[in-house]
Amino acid sequence: xxxxxxxxxxxxxxxxxxxxxxxxxxxxxxxxxxxxxxxxxxxxxxxxxxxxxxxxxxxxxxxxxxxxxxxxxxxxxxxxxxxxxxxxxxxxxxxxxxxxxxxxxxxxxxxxxxxxxxxxxxxxxxxxxxxxxxxxxxxxxxxxxxxxxxxxxxxxxxxxxxxxxxxxxxxxxxxxxxxxxxxxxxxxxxxxxxxxxxxxxxxxxxxxxxxxxxxxxxxxxxxxxxxxxxxxxxxxxxxxxxxxxxxxxxxxxxxxxxxxxxxxxxxxxxxxxxxxxxxxxxxxxxxxxxxxxxxxxxxxxxxxxxxxxxxxxxxxxxxxxxxxxxxxxxxxxxxxxxxxxxxxxxxxxxxxxxxxxxxxxxxxxxxxxxxxxxxxxxxxxxxxxxxxxxxxxxxxxxxxxxxxxxxxxxxxxxxxxxxxxxxxxxxxxxxxxxxxxxxxxxxxxxxxxxxxxxxxxxxxxxxxxxx
Numbered sequence: 386x387x388x389x390x391x392x393x394x395x396x397x398x399x400x401x402x403x404x405x406x407x408x409x410x411x412x413x414x415x416x417x418x419x420x421x422x423x424x425x426x427x428x429x430x431x432x433x434x435x436x437x438x439x440x441x442x443x444x445x446x447x448x449x450x451x452x453x454x455x456x457x458x459x460x461x462x463x464x465x466x467x468x469x470x471x472x473x474x475x476x477x478x479x480x481x482x483x484x485x486x487x488x489x490x491x492x493x494x495x496x497x498x499x500x501x502x503x504x505x506x507x508x509x510x511x512x513x514x515x516x517x518x519x520x521x522x523x524x525x526x527x528x529x530x531x532x533x534x535x536x537x538x539x540x541x542x543x544x545x546x547x548x549x550x551x552x553x554x555x556x557x558x559x560x561x562x563x564x565x566x567x568x569x570x571x572x573x574x575x576x577x578x579x580x581x582x583x584x585x586x587x588x589x590x591x592x593x594x595x596x597x598x599x600x601x602x603x604x605x606x607x608x609x610x611x612x613x614x615x616x617x618x619x620x621x622x623x624x625x626x627x628x629x630x631x632x633x634x635x636x637x638x639x640x641x642x643x644x645x646x647x648x649x650x651x652x653x654x655x656x657x658x659x660x661x662x663x664x665x666x667x668x669x670x671x672x673x674x675x676x677x678x679x680x681x682x683x684x685x686x687x688x689x690x691x692x693x694x695x696x697x698x699x700x701x702x703x704x705x706x707x708x709x710x711x712x713x714x715x716x717x718x719x720x721x722x723x724x725x726x727x728x729x730x731x732x733x734x735x736x737x738x739x740x741x742x743x744x745x746x747x748x749x750x751x752x753x754x755x756x757x758x759x760x761x762x763x764x765x766x767x768x769x770x771x772x773x774x775x776x777x778x779x780x781x782x783x784x785x786x787x788x789x790x791x792x793x794x795x796x797x798x799x800x801x802x803x804x805x806x807x808x809x810x811x812x813x814x815x816x817x818x819x820x821x822x823x824x825x826x827x828x829x830x831x832x833x834x835x836x837x838x839x840x841x842x843x844x845x846x847x848x849x850x851x852x
Contacts, residue, residue, distance in 0.1 A: 399424060399436070411545070411557065423800075428455030431819055431826045433805065444806045444830045446819045449619060449651045449770075450682035452741075453731050454821035460683050460727050467723040476505075476717045485717035488725045492690060495660050495729070497669040500690040505717040509650035509676035510544030512687035513613075516646055516672045517548050518711050520610050523695050526702020532643075533568050534604045536597065537613040540574040540621030543648055552613050555621065570604065572596040574618060575626040578763040578774060579782070586627035593630060594637045601641050611644035611671075616662035619651040622813040623772030625765045632666040644671040644695075650687065654678030654728075655738040655820050657768035658745060671695060681728045686721035732820075741769055741820030744827055748818065751831035758838050759851065766816070773814040773834070778852035785812050785850055791841070798840050804833035 403422040408414070424436040431454055433441045446452055453460075467484065474482035489503040504519075506512040517535070524532040535552060537543060543552040550558045551565035559565060575593045582588045601609045616631050618624035631647075638645040647670035652662035656678060659665055663673065672695065676687030699709060715721075732738040745768050752764040752771050762776030775791065777783045785791050787810075796808040807815030818830060841847055 430454045431822050442804045442830055444804055444816050444818045446817045447682045449817045450677035452654055452678040452820050453681040453728060453737050454819040460724055463723050463727040464720055467720045471719050474719050482719040484719045484722035484726060488722040491729055496690050497661060497663050499669040499692050500673055501693045502691040502696045504689045506687040507685045507715055508687045510546045510549055512674035512676055512689050513544045513549035514546040515689045516674055520644060523698050524610055527698045531608050532610040534609045535568060535611050535613060536570045536572060536600050538574045539571050540618055540624055541615060542620035543613055570600060572600050574624050575630050576624045589627050590630050590633045594633050597637050606641060609643050611646050612638050613646045613648060615648045616652050617657060617767055617770055622809050623770060623815050625767055631668050635668045646670060646672045648674050650674055650676045655732055655741045656770050658742055680721055680724045684721045684724045686725055737820045744822050744824060745769055747824045747827040751827060760838055760842055769818055769820060771816045775812040777850050783852060789846060789850060799837045802833045802837050804830055
């Protein structure tokens with residue numbers, strides 16, 4: 386029998402326990418010890434309540450993932466029923482479960498034409514890692530073992546696994562980890578606001594295509610395996626390429642005989658409007674990674690969707706009795722799969738996807754309404770994925786000095802004003818509200834953000850920094 390906690394232990398605050406024992410993702414260890422955690426207690430719809438009882442509008446859907454909002458009872462009921470009936474089934478040894486099989490079929494039905502096979506993961510990072518492993522195996526299997534180099538975008542994010550974090554092109558994910566690896570390369574982000582070609586979408590697209598072709602030529606076409614990209618870059622600051630960019634990159638990959646991997650971990654499941662961002666340009670990638678909105682964050686799950694060409698190449702590359710040595714204990718977990726099926730039902734039959742598409746007009750209006758603010762250099766977005774970029778000078782686009790620690794102040798002030806958003810280090814506010822938002826809630830998000838920006842502008846050092 387476990388011993389009762391001592392008085393000292395039972396009186397320890399959760400904040401103290403957190404500081405002493407819980408390692409938080411993408412956090413300064415010492416910085417977190419000094420600051421302490423912000424503990425959340427409950428959520429319903431668009432709203433969160435913290436441990437102090439403060440109510441907050443979540444304009445970031447947790448971490449780009451709670452697309453259907455908090456507190457959907459039907460999801461909890463489906464999970465509980467599946468846990469009681471069959472809480473676990475391995476995918477090894479040819480075992481499986483009904484929810485995993487049905488979810489695979491549902492994803493194939495909903496995804497761009499030609500993605501016929503599904504491998505389930507625990508989330509986005511290991512979906513990217515799995516894609517890399519399957520690509521490596523594929524080229525070995527079809528007799529092209531030199532095709533191992535991979536290209537991604539600057540400011541791109543492809544998770545934080547040992548391999549994926551090198552394709553990620555953000556300094557925090559490389560520093561101290563000996564990344565990127567020798568076979569990982571990057572080309573410039575199609576970042577209209579920071580481009581000398583701003584306003585000329587065709588030229589931005591053409592330059593991006595040429596940069597990919599030049600990088601492949603530099604590495605040697607026989608050595609390049611794949612180009613990885615997000616249809617809209619998320620953690621790099623919500624960079625929205627011009628319409629037509631993804632289709633042009635798909636065509637370039639075909640010409641170069643390299644695979645296109647669309648990382649839709651953030652953009653899938655209605656986040657940018659359609660079920661998948663690739664749909665907007667009629668693009669079918671060779672592989673597509675998804676997670677986040679697949680289960681709306683209620684339980685962990687991700688997936689790799691694979692073209693039949695890659696599947697058959699791997700399958701035919703070895704004798705029938707030789708296993709393909711990639712797997713995970715929780716691949717196709719039945720509870721996660723049951724939740725995924727219910728979340729997809731809520732998107733479609735439950736009307737949440739349609740609501741997201743409708744309220745996107747209000748989101749666009751909210752972004753546009755902040756463009757005149759003295760601190761705002763750019764607003765951008767697609768669907769319910771957007772950003773507000775702050776600058777010291779609207780004319781020159783000069784960034785605010787890092788010493789001002791604007792991101793930290795933005796997040797703290799936003800929280801005080803009852804709104805949660807992403808505050809990127811280069812003074813970009815990231816927004817990804819749930820698809821269940823009402824027009825009134827969307828208006829309230831932007832009212833609270835404007836109040837936050839106005840408060841920041843009133844601070845003397847910020848006013849002094851404006852050119």
